[in-house]
Amino acid sequence: MRIALLGGTGDIGEGLALRLARDTTHEVVVGSRTAEKAASAVEEYADRLGDDLTAELSSAENDDAAVDADVVAVCVPPYHVSDTVESVADQLDDAVLVSPAVGISRDDEGFHYNRPPHGSVAEVAAEAAPDAVQVVGAFQNLAAGALADLEHDLGFDVIVTGDDADAKATVTALVEEIDGLRALDGGALANSAEVEAMTPLLINLAVENDGLHDLGVSFH
Amino acid sequence: MRIALLGGTGDIGEGLALRLARDTTHEVVVGSRTAEKAASAVEEYADRLGDDLTAELSSAENDDAAVDADVVAVCVPPYHVSDTVESVADQLDDAVLVSPAVGISRDDEGFHYNRPPHGSVAEVAAEAAPDAVQVVGAFQNLAAGALADLEHDLGFDVIVTGDDADAKATVTALVEEIDGLRALDGGALANSAEVEAMTPLLINLAVENDGLHDLGVSFH
Numbered sequence: 001m002r003i004a005l006l007g008g009t010g011d012i013g014e015g016l017a018l019r020l021a022r023d024t025t026h027e028v029v030v031g032s033r034t035a036e037k038a039a040s041a042v043e044e045y046a047d048r049l050g051d052d053l054t055a056e057l058s059s060a061e062n063d064d065a066a067v068d069a070d071v072v073a074v075c076v077p078p079y080h081v082s083d084t085v086e087s088v089a090d091q092l093d094d095a096v097l098v099s100p101a102v103g104i105s106r107d108d109e110g111f112h113y114n115r116p117p118h119g120s121v122a123e124v125a126a127e128a129a130p131d132a133v134q135v136v137g138a139f140q141n142l143a144a145g146a147l148a149d150l151e152h153d154l155g156f157d158v159i160v161t162g163d164d165a166d167a168k169a170t171v172t173a174l175v176e177e178i179d180g181l182r183a184l185d186g187g188a189l190a191n192s193a194e195v196e197a198m199t200p201l202l203i204n205l206a207v208e209n210d211g212l213h214d215l216g217v218s219f220h
Numbered sequence: 221m222r223i224a225l226l227g228g229t230g231d232i233g234e235g236l237a238l239r240l241a242r243d244t245t246h247e248v249v250v251g252s253r254t255a256e257k258a259a260s261a262v263e264e265y266a267d268r269l270g271d272d273l274t275a276e277l278s279s280a281e282n283d284d285a286a287v288d289a290d291v292v293a294v295c296v297p298p299y300h301v302s303d304t305v306e307s308v309a310d311q312l313d314d315a316v317l318v319s320p321a322v323g324i325s326r327d328d329e330g331f332h333y334n335r336p337p338h339g340s341v342a343e344v345a346a347e348a349a350p351d352a353v354q355v356v357g358a359f360q361n362l363a364a365g366a367l368a369d370l371e372h373d374l375g376f377d378v379i380v381t382g383d384d385a386d387a388k389a390t391v392t393a394l395v396e397e398i399d400g401l402r403a404l405d406g407g408a409l410a411n412s413a414e415v416e417a418m419t420p421l422l423i424n425l426a427v428e429n430d431g432l433h434d435l436g437v438s439f440h
Contacts, residue, residue, distance in 0.1 A: 110410065209404050
């Protein structure tokens with residue numbers, strides 16, 4: 001399977017690239033706004049992985065990264081999601097689009113969910129994508145720091161939302177290929193807001209509680 | 221400590237009454253709109269607890285239940301929170317007001333967080349309470365079914381939000397007296413919306429995933 005990480009040099013992109021490169025044998029393409037930036041990130045990731053690199057890791061401009069991809073994860077800040085999806089729209093074909101981004105605001109009292117008018121970032125991505133492209137929300141609640149620290153045993157749940165069973169099955173399988181992640185079905189894409197809202201909550205918990213940092217969540 | 225559970229005959233009230241009655245030695249007053257309903261609930265709770273009853277369990281009308289209470293938990297549906305708090309306002313004195321309620325809507329796609337104009341139900345309670353009364357958000361993410369099933373080992377986290385350190389400390393200590401609950405500091409009361417929003421997410425997960433029901437959450 002070919003997996004494109006648009007914005008694969010950013011926080012969550014870095015973590016996903018490293019974990020997918022270590023725990024799977026897929027073709028993982030790190031995309032960025034410039035080919036140079038993507039290439040330099042991949043060089044660094046490969047260095048850090050050393051002999052643990054099992055995937056086929058490559059780099060490209062975002063636009064090229066999406067070509068022929070089975071899964072395209074939009075690992076850019078929430079305010080760039082719409083533009084980024086539109087910029088690769090012609091390349092998406094049958095790809096499943098994955099939305100891990102969350103809008104977060106901060107004030108004196110803490111971090112808060114900045115809910116987009118479309119309901120969630122995942123729905124913003126769906127609005128920007130061609131009608132035939134299925135969008136799946138996933139990975140929003142993973143701390144980038146935990147993900148990028150390959151010594152960190154995750155043991156976290158990832159909630160998968162979406163309106164197409166096949167697209168969700170693809171993403172669910174991918175989530176569970178990463179060591180220490182369990183995928184849970186969150187239902188329809190319209191249920192993504194509550195998933196995204198948990199991310200500022202996780203940050204508040206990390207700020208307020210000694211000994212909890214880069215935390216994640218388990219349901220039982 | 222005297223703990224009043226307003227609406228202590230409802231779902232979350234029942235569960236809190238049973239757990240507090242079994243796991244603590246406090247004075248637990250089950251409140252309801254009528255004294256008869258409260259008395260009949262307490263009789264049933266005492267029956268179910270049998271020899272495991274360690275608290276001093278009693279019943280009263282909501283209004284009387286709040287008199288001299290150290291902690292008043294507003295275990296009523298979200299649309300009754302404001303009226304209920306106003307109806308006991310003169311009795312609150314130095315009590316800490318605890319808000320476990322969550323506004324949830326449902327449509328064909330799932331359960332969704334119904335965010336009140338004040339930001340959260342906890343902030344609705346604060347708006348309705350006298351200025352001197354401290355409001356703390358807690359217990360929102362506990363499944364009533366798990367709480368009321370005394371055979372169910374919880375192992376869940378409870379997020380405590382509020383603007384007064386002493387009030388939060390009181391509620392934190394109370395949470396941790398219940399077997400299987402860990403209290404985490406969620407920061408300011410303004411951070412309550414993200415906590416409340418997790419409850420419809422938990423319901424969606426219970427609906428969509430085999431083997432997950434009456435589920436709760438752990439952070440690590």
